[in-house]
Amino acid sequence: MSTNETVLVLKVGGALMQSPEGLQGLMKTAADMVNAGRKVVLVHGGGYLVDEQLAANGMVSEKVDGLRVSPKEHMPIVVGALAGTSNKVLQGAATAAGATVVGLSLADGNLVDASIKDPRLGMVGQVAPKDGTYLKFILSQGWLPIVSSIAMTTDGELLNVNADDAATVLAKLVHGQLILLSDVPGVLDGNGELLSSLNRAQIAELVAQGVIAKGMKVKVEAALEVAEQMGQPVQVASWRDAAQLAALARGEHIGTQIQP
Numbered sequence: 001m002s003t004n005e006t007v008l009v010l011k012v013g014g015a016l017m018q019s020p021e022g023l024q025g026l027m028k029t030a031a032d033m034v035n036a037g038r039k040v041v042l043v044h045g046g047g048y049l050v051d052e053q054l055a056a057n058g059m060v061s062e063k064v065d066g067l068r069v070s071p072k073e074h075m076p077i078v079v080g081a082l083a084g085t086s087n088k089v090l091q092g093a094a095t096a097a098g099a100t101v102v103g104l105s106l107a108d109g110n111l112v113d114a115s116i117k118d119p120r121l122g123m124v125g126q127v128a129p130k131d132g133t134y135l136k137f138i139l140s141q142g143w144l145p146i147v148s149s150i151a152m153t154t155d156g157e158l159l160n161v162n163a164d165d166a167a168t169v170l171a172k173l174v175h176g177q178l179i180l181l182s183d184v185p186g187v188l189d190g191n192g193e194l195l196s197s198l199n200r201a202q203i204a205e206l207v208a209q210g211v212i213a214k215g216m217k218v219k220v221e222a223a224l225e226v227a228e229q230m231g232q233p234v235q236v237a238s239w240r241d242a243a244q245l246a247a248l249a250r251g252e253h254i255g256t257q258i259q260p
């Protein structure tokens with residue numbers, strides 16, 4: 001059951017930054033919620049910008065099952081695009097919408113434990129919740145934390161975490177309500193129709209059929225993990241429906257509900 005004290009963990013994909021109206025609409029909704037006393041954590045990706053910046057620097061990038069293979073020599077660009085430009089562009093839009101923002105990353109304040117996920121993927125990180133003190137302090141001040149998915153090992157090595165996984169770990173950390181917002185209305189079936197609800201068995205079948213693939217596979221698996229752990233549905237929807245976000249936060253549906 002969500003109350004005003006329930007933390008809303010909103011994840012936005014990088015395509016949001018390519019849409020000035022989408023960005024403005026979403027940030028207005030988020031800022032209004034925060035200023036009305038709602039606790040909101042915004043987690044973001046920036047895959048589009050990473051692609052652009054790697055290419056501009058003559059680097060070839062590939063993804064395996066929706067995860068970017070991240071050789072060490074790519075990391076300065078990846079970190080700059082995600083923890084730098086993307087984070088600050090979002091911070092700018094949220095500030096302009098009237099929120100007091102703290103821009104940070106998974107590497108800050110002991111939030112998560114991070115380690116290399118699979119050496120074949122290079123510096124891709126896997127993360128587990130650690131200490132929510134810093135995030136809870138920011139929220140207690142009525143501020144809006146905007147968190148990039150760059151993490152750090154205890155040895156100070158920077159890691160690239162998929163932003164859906166970043167949202168998952170923060171939702172677990174604060175026992176929040178997770179909403180994953182993308183540039184598609186939700187999970188689509190083989191005919192491109194919106195699926196309003198999915199459970200574990202249905203997801204497995206659609207993944208096996210190749211209907212759920214790439215970034216959506218990572219997203220749906222992240223959503224299922226949180227839904228099962230929290231015993232409540234996780235919503236996969238579009239940031240294009242920002243005006244309906246408040247309704248979404250009340251538990252109404254606009255996209256696909258991933259069921260526990």
Ligand SMILES: Nc1ncnc2c1ncn2[C@@H]1O[C@H](COP(=O)(O)OP(=O)(O)O)[C@@H](O)[C@H]1O
Binds near residue numbers: 187
């Ligand atoms: N069954 C599916 N339904 C919707 N999108 C899908 C599906 N399978 C693959 N996709 C792809 O997944 C993308 C969303 O994942 P991703 O690109 O990682 O989004 P974001 O950057 O917003 O996190 C869609 O734009 C679409 O290209």
Ligand SMILES: CC(=O)N[C@@H](CCC(=O)OP(=O)(O)O)C(=O)O
Binds near residue numbers: 068149215
């Ligand atoms: C390991 C991995 O895949 N990292 C992602 C992090 C950004 C992200 O997830 O961005 P979107 O939400 O816009 O897709 C990447 O480098 O693209």
